[in-house]
Amino acid sequence: MKRFAIEFAYDGTNFFGYQGQPSVRTVQGELENALERIFKVRIYTQAAGRTDAGVHAVGQVAAFNCPIERLTPVDIKNALNANLPADIYIKRAWEVSKDFNPRFAAKKRIYHYYISTKNKNIFLRNYMWHFPYKLNIQKMREGAIFLEGEHDFSSFQKGDDKKNPIRTIFKVRILEPKNGVILIRVEGISYLRRMVRNIVGTLIKVGLEHWSPEKVKEVLEARSREKAAGTAPPHGLYLYKVLF
Amino acid sequence: MKRFAIEFAYDGTNFFGYQGQPSVRTVQGELENALERIFKVRIYTQAAGRTDAGVHAVGQVAAFNCPIERLTPVDIKNALNANLPADIYIKRAWEVSKDFNPRFAAKKRIYHYYISTKNKNIFLRNYMWHFPYKLNIQKMREGAIFLEGEHDFSSFQKGDDKKNPIRTIFKVRILEPKNGVILIRVEGISYLRRMVRNIVGTLIKVGLEHWSPEKVKEVLEARSREKAAGTAPPHGLYLYKVLF
Structure with a gap:
């Protein structure tokens, strides 16, 4: 199974912060919703930092496992941008090692x-x-x-x-x-x-x-x-x- | 009765345009709601231009009659800014003649x-x-x-x-x-x-x-x-x- 990292920007105005929480709109939640629309399964993501409500990102980084082997970084970037709301934008994607966790790396x-x-x-x-x-x-x-x-x-x-x-x-x-x-x-x-x-x-x-x-x-x-x-x-x- | 003109900015993103319409959020509607909160009566405003949904203003101008005689332009500016939502901001107010209509003037x-x-x-x-x-x-x-x-x-x-x-x-x-x-x-x-x-x-x-x-x-x-x-x-x- 491939693992990808993504660098992305978001406008924090309309989010209750980065970290996923039930029943409120979060960046992690929207990101994982987009991945679910693409892959039809729930995929857990790990991020480099958890920003509070209203805080923005120009270069947040997250990583996740990709269940479809043939996808390239450009495919990941394009598929996510097509499935994310207008206030999150993937700037680039790249392949990382199986154990890459942006929080600790x-x-x-x-x-x-x-x-x-x-x-x-x-x-x-x-x-x-x-x-x-x-x-x-x-x-x-x-x-x-x-x-x-x-x-x-x-x-x-x-x-x-x-x-x-x-x-x-x-x-x-x-x-x-x-x-x-x-x-x-x-x-x-x-x-x-x-x-x-x-x-x-x-x-x-x-x-x-x-x-x-x-x-x-x-x-x-x-x-x-x-x-x-x-x-x-x-x-x-x-x-x-x-x-x- | 005094008549005032105001110059104001708005972020058009969350408005269905300038012109007041029932049941949707418009700039004119919010402006007249703020005037109603201040004066406890509905006050009709006239504006220089009607912008469409999503269009912004840096210097829109509107005019209205003021039912309280003693108010100054600074009072008008401050009272409106205290009663308007964050996406409308009054930059200045000034007294105008009874027949001033920004649309035609x-x-x-x-x-x-x-x-x-x-x-x-x-x-x-x-x-x-x-x-x-x-x-x-x-x-x-x-x-x-x-x-x-x-x-x-x-x-x-x-x-x-x-x-x-x-x-x-x-x-x-x-x-x-x-x-x-x-x-x-x-x-x-x-x-x-x-x-x-x-x-x-x-x-x-x-x-x-x-x-x-x-x-x-x-x-x-x-x-x-x-x-x-x-x-x-x-x-x-x-x-x-x-x-x-």
């Missing part, structure tokens, strides 16, 4: 978070966080440096999670791709739940100059969710790329 | 049509026409010139319309605001139904080099809808600006 995951600081643009309302306040980007950059490296990220995890809080972040970059738009790019191996959005929330406090850049270090070392700032909204966040 | 209406000729981007699927073919912009410009001026636009009107087909188009500009994105900007006084989308469909034929630029003149002079090309899809079109 991923060496790096890159998230992008977009903030619009200019006038409200309703066409971007689901695609950037509209935050019309002056942000000091230089100070945000200074604060972001404290997050790089291997740390206990307890201060940045969703309250009720009981996972190992030690994570590695390679880079946090604050960019301004065009005037009034701020992009926070986070590169890491893996993340705790809500971790990127909690990092964004804290960096915003620094950008507003409510907190000093050094406060990020304090928050991190406190290992307590209560010390960090609020969670940034989901619709600015994109799972941008997974590297293996 | 408009001196110029500018429409923008966006075409994306690059790889599919699902985040733009409702906001540009994805048409991944090479277009000869220079030839489109040559063809567009024939549309400028006062003409009988019967070839570009929706088949079942019985309106006077004589219209004035000041300018048709073909721009490339960024690599792979084509913007067709049409400036005119008023338009027949589907006219801009039918113009775009015909200019696309020229861009593909299926038709010569001079064919646009032929189509126009034929005064027959059958001679023109198909209608471009609604989701690339924006009512950009109305001038009085």
